[in-house]
Ligand SMILES: Nc1ncnc2c1ncn2[C@@H]1O[C@H](COP(=O)(O)OP(=O)(O)OP(=O)(O)O)[C@@H](O)[C@H]1O
């Protein structure tokens with residue numbers, strides 16, 4: 001197949017044709033009668049666009065939550081996926097829904113507010129990306145029009161809805177017809193707004209040419225066409241970022257006089273001599289994002305407030321122009337607090353709907369960010385727990401200290417993450433969450449962690465990066481962290497890093513213990529032995545001595561040596577043994593056989609027992625002293641191979657972690 005042929009086959013010509021659809025005004029009316037959805041307002045369209053990707057319901061700490069798949073970024077394979085923010089996103093979608101039904105929020109600025117690096121821009125980017133994709137689908141299509149003129153097609157500069165061409169009364173008649181045809185249509189079927197100054201001018205001239213015959217104008221001078229929203233082409237999607245505070249110009253929002261054309265048309269109030277290309281103009285039908293909205297000069301604030309409240313903008317020298325677009329601003333927490341007492345804020349606050357976008361508070365969600373960013377890194381291995389430890393520290397810095405006596409911050413972090421702690425119910429965790437005031441609005445941002453991890457990745461000469469390298473980098477970076485100026489906070493963050501190191505040591509100990517004990521055969525032997533004795537104990541029977549064949553009482557020392565590993569006190573041993581027997585009985589009823597893998601606690605106890613029995617023969621301590629005889633080396637290599645096979649270590653970090661574990665075991669024995 002030639003290259004060109006391949007290109008031709010890959011192109012979707014049918015889609016191209018659909019997207020470049022053009023037709024007469026009458027065609028358009030017919031099309032609307034079949035499906036009036038192209039008439040949706042920007043809020044309605046965006047709301048439907050989010051729902052179109054589907055939604056999952058789940059419960060977390062006994063609370064029903066919704067996860068909108070839209071925010072997984074199906075458009076770019078998860079590149080901008082949002083993790084762990086289902087609650088704020090539910091608020092956002094609820095607000096869009098209310099706006100779609102014209103209950104009020106459609107007249108407000110939506111303000112995403114949160115600490116730096118909390119995914120505000122990512123959310124805005126997703127919405128914009130989604131709109132582009134949705135406008136290309138059959139379901140999400142919308143239309144605009146152009147004028148046929150002698151100089152060629154003259155598109156409406158604000159790509160407005162073709163029904164604006166119908167005066168109010170005629171339009172209302174047509175809409176009434178649509179409502180009758182589609183009684184189940186989910187939104188109010190209305191079309192607000194009138195022609196933009198350019199089209200108004202064209203209409204006046206065209207009517208004069210046709211002796212006032214609107215039907216003739218529509219038939220002969222108007223072509224309706226499909227509208228594809230695109231940020232790059234500045235169609236339906238706009239972005240505004242205030243530069244420095246003194247250097248802002250209203251024309252960026254509402255357009256500017258085209259002086260070259262003033263010379264042609266002779267007047268600066270001739271719409272043909274004006275570029276209706278401000279950010280608010282071009283974003284018509286879609287969405288305009290205001291980055292750092294609070295840095296906007298007061299002079300433009302009013303443009304913005306009218307844009308959202310009245311759905312109108314005022315360009316120099318022209319009457320107000322109708323718009324239909326979502327105004328989405330964002331601001332970070334420090335900026336917001338700085339301006340809280342300001343009058344400017346007063347005006348804004350009254351007309352905005354603030355949606356808090358906090359930091360993630362669950363480690364397992366936070367870690368997804370770094371997995372997405374770094375999992376595909378080539379040529380360098382990332383040791384197990386590296387990303388998880390960085391995420392743990394980040395979340396620790398964000399948590400408010402628990403008020404309950406005896407609950408540590410690390411324990412609270414685990415509870416939030418859905419891990420079980422004795423004595424804690426889901427209900428209690430939920431109360432714990434409710435106690436907090438500003439949790440998630442302060443702390444270390446994902447961006448800081450991302451930067452530090454990528455630093456380590458590029459500067460380290462080792463084949464593999466590990467949690468210590470990253471934690472050291474995180475600590476080093478605190479010295480010149482531009483956003484944390486006070487020493488007390490820095491000290492606190494450093495102390496938290498120590499806690500993460502301690503946590504990591506525990507994890508490593510555990511993992512190496514398990515790897516040493518990961519001898520299935522030995523575990524099975526130990527398990528069957530234990531069960532034989534427990535069974536005899538519970539039933540008051542004897543056990544046959546495997547050597548002499550003589551019946552003997554169950555071996556208490558054997559059973560306790562296992563149970564003690566998981567801290568089952570003498571007084572509770574009967575319960576534990578009976579529990580195990582019941583479990584075996586229940587499984588037997590289902591025709592299943594009990595294995596040691598069926599009960600996590602028992603499994604752990606067996607592993608620990610086996611570890612205790614074997615650790616002296618493996619002599620990890622040799623690793624610390626540096627003298628390793630061949631026999632020990634062979635045993636160590638077996639453990640290393642298990643770490644690589646089962647736990648994601650590489651040749652390099654498996655050796656490192658074994659040495660670290662050896663030093664930990666040596667310390668705990670001293
Ligand atoms: N909840 C989250 N889910 C997924 N990624 C996140 C989340 N929070 C932060 N990130 C990641 O952190 C980085 C910073 O996010 P983003 O730029 O959207 O933050 P922001 O809130 O706009 O920050 P700023 O206030 O500094 O503008 C991005 O790489 C983003 O993917």
Ligand SMILES: [Mg+2]
Nearest residue numbers: 117120121122
């Ligand atoms: Mg941002």
